[in-house]
Amino acid sequence: MPERVAKTGNDAAAYALKQINPDVVAAYPITPQTELMHKFAEYVADGDVDTEFVQVESEHSAMSAVVGASLAGARCCTATSSAGLALMWEILYVASGSRCPIVMPLVNRALSSPINIHCDHSDSMGARDSGWLQLYAENSQEAYDNVLQAVRIAEHPDVMLPTMATLDGFILSHTIEALEVNEDDVAKEFIGEYKRDYSLIDVENPSTFGPLALQNYYFEYKKQQIDAMDAARDVVLEVGREYGELTGRDYGFLDSYKCEDADVIMVGLGSTMGTAKEAADRVRSENGIAAGVLKVRCFRPFPASEIADALSGASAIGVMDRSVSFGLGGPLYHEVRSAMYGSQTPTADFIYGLGGRDIPLGDLKDIFVQLDEIRKEGKAEPDVRYVGLRE
Amino acid sequence: MPTTNLKELSEMPELLSGGHAACPGCGGPIAIRQALLAAQQDDSYVVTSSATGCMEVVTSIYPNSAWRVPFVHSAFENSASTISGAEAAYQSLKRQGKIKKNIKFIAFGGDGGTYDIGLQALSGALERGHDFTYICYDNEAYMNTGIQRSGATPMGAFTNTAQAGKVGYGKTQTKKDLTAICAAHGIPYVAQVSLHRSRDYLKKIQKAVNTEGPCFINVLSPCPRGWRCKPEDTIRLCELAVNTRVWPVYEIENGRLSISYKPSEKKQKPVRDWLETQGRFKHLFSPKNEHLIEKIQEDIDTRWNDLLRREACDQQN
Numbered sequence: 001m002p003e004r005v006a007k008t009g010n011d012a013a014a015y016a017l018k019q020i021n022p023d024v025v026a027a028y029p030i031t032p033q034t035e036l037m038h039k040f041a042e043y044v045a046d047g048d049v050d051t052e053f054v055q056v057e058s059e060h061s062a063m064s065a066v067v068g069a070s071l072a073g074a075r076c077c078t079a080t081s082s083a084g085l086a087l088m089w090e091i092l093y094v095a096s097g098s099r100c101p102i103v104m105p106l107v108n109r110a111l112s113s114p115i116n117i118h119c120d121h122s123d124s125m126g127a128r129d130s131g132w133l134q135l136y137a138e139n140s141q142e143a144y145d146n147v148l149q150a151v152r153i154a155e156h157p158d159v160m161l162p163t164m165a166t167l168d169g170f171i172l173s174h175t176i177e178a179l180e181v182n183e184d185d186v187a188k189e190f191i192g193e194y195k196r197d198y199s200l201i202d203v204e205n206p207s208t209f210g211p212l213a214l215q216n217y218y219f220e221y222k223k224q225q226i227d228a229m230d231a232a233r234d235v236v237l238e239v240g241r242e243y244g245e246l247t248g249r250d251y252g253f254l255d256s257y258k259c260e261d262a263d264v265i266m267v268g269l270g271s272t273m274g275t276a277k278e279a280a281d282r283v284r285s286e287n288g289i290a291a292g293v294l295k296v297r298c299f300r301p302f303p304a305s306e307i308a309d310a311l312s313g314a315s316a317i318g319v320m321d322r323s324v325s326f327g328l329g330g331p332l333y334h335e336v337r338s339a340m341y342g343s344q345t346p347t348a349d350f351i352y353g354l355g356g357r358d359i360p361l362g363d364l365k366d367i368f369v370q371l372d373e374i375r376k377e378g379k380a381e382p383d384v385r386y387v388g389l390r391e
Numbered sequence: 392m393p394t395t396n397l398k399e400l401s402e403m404p405e406l407l408s409g410g411h412a413a414c415p416g417c418g419g420p421i422a423i424r425q426a427l428l429a430a431q432q433d434d435s436y437v438v439t440s441s442a443t444g445c446m447e448v449v450t451s452i453y454p455n456s457a458w459r460v461p462f463v464h465s466a467f468e469n470s471a472s473t474i475s476g477a478e479a480a481y482q483s484l485k486r487q488g489k490i491k492k493n494i495k496f497i498a499f500g501g502d503g504g505t506y507d508i509g510l511q512a513l514s515g516a517l518e519r520g521h522d523f524t525y526i527c528y529d530n531e532a533y534m535n536t537g538i539q540r541s542g543a544t545p546m547g548a549f550t551n552t553a554q555a556g557k558v559g560y561g562k563t564q565t566k567k568d569l570t571a572i573c574a575a576h577g578i579p580y581v582a583q584v585s586l587h588r589s590r591d592y593l594k595k596i597q598k599a600v601n602t603e604g605p606c607f608i609n610v611l612s613p614c615p616r617g618w619r620c621k622p623e624d625t626i627r628l629c630e631l632a633v634n635t636r637v638w639p640v641y642e643i644e645n646g647r648l649s650i651s652y653k654p655s656e657k658k659q660k661p662v663r664d665w666l667e668t669q670g671r672f673k674h675l676f677s678p679k680n681e682h683l684i685e686k687i688q689e690d691i692d693t694r695w696n697d698l699l700r701r702e703a704c705d706q707q708n
Contacts, residue, residue: 010640022440023480023483023484023487024476024479024480024483026476026479050483050486050487051483052479052480052482052483052486054475054476054479054519055519056472056475056519057511057512057514057515057518058473058512058515060469060512061469061472061475061511061512061515061516064465064466064469064472064473064476064512065472065473065475065476065479066476066478066480067465067473067476068440068472068473068474068475068476068477068479069462069466069476069477069479069480070475070476070480071463071477072438072477072479072480072481072484073480073484074479074484076476076480090466091466091469094465094466098465109663139541198463199461200463200477200480201461201477201480201484201490201492201494202461203436203437203438203460203461203492203494204436206458206459206460206461206462207461207462208456208458208461208462208463209461209463209464210451210463210464210465211451211452211453211454211456211460211464211465212447212448212451212452212453213451213453214452214467217453217454223494238478302593358410
C-alpha cells in the first residue's frame with residue numbers, strides 16, 4: 001500500500017532518489033538544495049542505496065562527473081539550484097549532446113546579482129535551450145512524482161536526454177506537506193533497469209565519446225537531438241498515464257483547472273499555480289469572474305499546440321512569469337504568445353516573485369480582476385505588468 | 392607481469408592508431424601511445440578521457456577515432472572530473488556485481504587544461520581519492536588555440552599573448568610547479584618523466600596505474616610549432632631539457648622523493664644550450680635581454696637544489 005507521509009519538498013525529492021537508487025550521485029552544496037543532499041547522504045550512510053556518492057568540489061565537476069558516469073552505463077543523478085546550475089551551464093549542453101539521461105532535481109532560486117537565496121525561475125529559464133527536459137511541480141507530491149517519472153522519460157530509448165524536475169526553492173523545498181509515496185518495490189518496478197547501448201567501460205568494444213564534429217557532421221548530431229526532444233512528447237504522456245494507472249495521479253503536459261468554461265485564464269509554472277486555483281475559486285464566487293488556471297507541468301518539450309487548445313475558449317489570458325528575459329519580457333509569456341499565433345485573444349504578462357517576493361492570494365485575485373478588465377476592453381495595455389513591486 | 396621491453400611492446404597491437412592529425416614531431420601522441428601500451432597489459436583494461444586540446448582534436452575527428460581503447464572527451468576543464476565519474480560508475484557497478492573486469496582509468500590533459508583551467512577539477516579528483524592516473528602532456532603553452540601563454544609557459548618564452556618586442560621579452564612570470572602542487576595533495580604517487588627515457592616513463596606509468604588511488608604524471612611534450620624547433624629534434628630536446636635540469640625527472644612515492652636521473656658533470660649543460668635550440672627564446676639573446684638568461688639559470692638552480700634537499704631529507708627519514 002502506498003504510504004501517506006509528511007515531507008518537505010527536498011525530502012520528497014530525496015526519497016524519490018532513494019527509491020531510484022542511482023548507481024552514481026555527484027553533487028555540491030548550494031542553498032536551497034542542500035537539505036535534499038543531506039537527506040540523501042543519510043540514505044548512503046545507512047546503506048539504503050548502492051550509490052557511489054561523489055562529493056565534488058563544484059557544480060561544474062558535479063555535472064562533468066555524472067556525464068562520465070552516465071556514459072559508463074551508470075544511472076545517475078545530481079541536484080542543484082541557481083548559481084550551481086549556472087556553473088553547470090557548459091556541461092548541461094555536453095550532457096544532452098552526449099545523450100546522457102541524467103535526472104536532476106532543481107530547487108529553483110534566483111540568480112545573482114544581487115545575491116538572493118529565494119525562489120524564482122531565472123535559473124531553469126536560463127537553461128531552457130540546453131536540450132534538457134523540464135518538469136515543474138506545484139507541490140511536494142508532484143516533485144516526488146516528477147523525479148520518479150523523469151527517470152523513465154529520460155532513459156526511454158527514443159529520448160535518452162537529461163531531465164530536470166524543478167521545485168520552488170523554500171516555498172516547496174522547505175515546507176512540510178502531506179504526500180503519498182509508493183512502496184519501494186512498486187517504484188523500483190516502475191522505473192525498471194537502465195541499459196546503455198554503448199558504454200565507456202565496455203572495454204571489449206571500445207567506443208569514442210565526445211568527438212570533434214565539424215561542419216560536415218555537427219548539424220546531423222543536433223538534428224538527432226531535436227528529434228529526440230520531439231519524441232519525448234509521446235513519452236512524457238505515456239509515462240504520465242502509466243504512472244496514473246499505478247498511483248491514481250495522472251500526469252500530462254498541462255494541468256487545466258476550470259478552463260472549460262473560463263473567460264479568463266491564468267497560465268504559469270510551479271507552486272504559484274496552487275494559490276492561483278484558490279484565487280480562481282474566490283473570484284468566481286466573490287466577483288462573478290469565470291476564471292481558470294492552466295498549469296504548465298512540462299516546459300521542455302514545450303506543448304505549444306496543447307496550450308493553444310486549452311486557451312482557445314478564453315477571452316483574456318494572463319501569463320505568470322517568475323523570471324525575466326531582459327529586453328523582451330517574461331519567457332513563458334513569449335512562448336505562450338507564440339503558441340497562440342494568429343489568435344486575437346488579448347494576453348498580458350505578469351512578472352512576479354523575483355528573488356522570492358511573496359505572491360499572496362490577494363495579488364492573484366487582483367490579476368484575475370485585471371484580466372476581466374482586459375477581456376472587457378478587448379486589449380492588454382500595457383502588456384507587461386509587474387506584481388507586488390514597490391514603485 | 393607487465394613489460395617495459397620495447398621489442399615486446401612494439402609487437403603489441405597499437406592502442407592509439409596512426410593516421411591521426413598531430414603535427415610532425417609532436418610529443419603528445421608519443422606520450423599517449425606509450426602510456427596506453429604500458430597500462431593495458433595482462434588482465435588490465437584502460438579507459439581514458441581527455442581535456443579539450445591538441446590531442447583530443449587530432450585523435451577524434453568524427454567519424455574517425457585513433458583510440459582503440461574507450462575514450463571520452465567532455466570539455467576543456469573537466470578531464471579529471473569526467474574520469475572520476477566514470478571511475479565512480481565502475482566502483483558502483485563492480486560492487487553490485489555488474490562488471491568484473493579490471494579497469495585502469497587514465498585522464499589526459501595538456502598544460503592549459505591541467506595547470507590552468509582544469510586545476511580545480513584535478514585537485515578535487517585527487518583529494519577525493521579516485522583510483523585513476525592523470526597524465527599531463529605539458530607543451531608549455533596553449534598550442535591548440537594558437538600559442539598563448541599558460542601557467543606552464545617558462546619565463547622568457549615567446550607566445551602570441553606574451554610577445555617579444557621593444558619592451559616585452561615573452562612571458563615575464565616563471566612556470567608554475569604543478570607536480571609539486573599535485574604532490575601536496577598527499578596522493579600515493581607523483582612523477583615527472585621525459586620521453587627520451589622511455590623505460591623510465593613506461594615503468595612510472597605502470598607504477599601509477601597499479602597503485603590504488605589517484606596518481607599524477609607530468610610529461611614534457613615538445614611542440615615544434617610553438618617552440619619553433621625542428622620536428623626531428625623532439626626526443627633530443629627532451630634529453631636536453633633533463634640535462635639542463637629544465638625538466639628534472641623524479642618521483643614521489645608515498646611522500647618520498649627520489650630523483651630518477653641526475654646528469655653527470657660531463658652531461659650537465661647550462662640553460663643557454665636549451666634556450667638556443669628553440670625560436671621561442673631567440674629574443675633572449677639580444678643585448679637588451681641577455682641578462683635574463685642568468686636569471687633563468689638562477690631559477691633553475693634554485694629549483695634543482697630544492698629537489699636535492701628534499702630528496703636528501705626524505706632519504707634520512
